Amino acid sequence: MRPELERLHLIEQQLLNGPAALPAGEWQLRQLFDGELAADAAAQQQLYHGLRAAGRQQLRQELRQIHARLYGGRWAWLRRLWPM
């Protein structure tokens, strides 16, 4: 991977506690020598929060579709009488 992507990978391991996460001391040392690392990590954390929000939105959409399939339409009254 090119260096920019490797950097995303490094930060991801740290934030998501991946198998290649650095020990805390080493991560702090890296931040000392790399002035932008902390800010980049904070920005990447925001991306993960946004992805969670987007994922929830998609899951809700899928659940609405499931609901409509199970309980909407012309047989809905029948399903209400005999829930499946």
Place this chain on the structure above:
Amino acid sequence: MTTSLLSAPPATTLRQALLADRARALTQLYRQAFPAVRRLVQRQGGSAQDAQDVFQDALVVFYEQAVLGTLELTASASTYLVSIARHRWQHELRRRARLPNEALPDESDALAAEEPEAAEETAFAVRDYVERLGVKCRDMLLNFYYFQQPLTQIAEANGYRSVRSATVQKFKCLERLRASVRAAFCTETIEY
């Protein structure tokens, strides 16, 4: 899988079912647990829409616990789901007693309420940029980071030659998202 979700499957079985075929596993859970939640909510003065909202909130919580491996099942999945929904509905009833003229908060608010307000606002702003990514990138990121699908499954489903190729693509998509969010936030800062 048909019988496994109805009794008390180990959480790992449930997780595998959700990862392997989300639509099928969720449909089965929905069919099994929703009627009980609807009865519960309607017995306590709620509408069919209330029942749907509360149940779907519960299913989102349940899904996240299951795929993140934090779910501990001591009863059947549907019993657990009904219990989450009951808890959320009681919470909603208390909220309505305090604020009788306000409607059920929308889905995002209900689940994001546990997060600090500033973080929540940023998350919603970033969510809009996720929606603007192309379908391929958007699905790749959501399947990996939210739906917790393994990269082997993502690689196979999307025709990548190897997990390595899928990994590189995933980081390219994350880089695109970061660039678009950064550009937007910089513009906002300059405008202020």
